[in-house]
Amino acid sequence: MRNRLERLMGEKSKYLKAGTFHSFSAMILRRDGEAIGIPQDFVIMDDDDQLNLI
Known part of the structure; x- marks a missing residue:
């Protein structure tokens, strides 16, 4: 995706x-x-x- 945007x-x-x-959602939640x-340090x-966990 990044390569295509660069081109x-x-x-x-x-x-x-x-x-x-x-990854976008995680970035917003961390911010x-x-x-x-x-x-900010959620996992x-x-x-x-x-x-x-169960």
């Missing part, structure tokens, strides 16, 4: 935030999540973590 936009592309929906009670649990 299309050239130097301007370095100012863009590009990533998956999940602004404390406003809704989510600490996203993978499948194994979820099973171990």
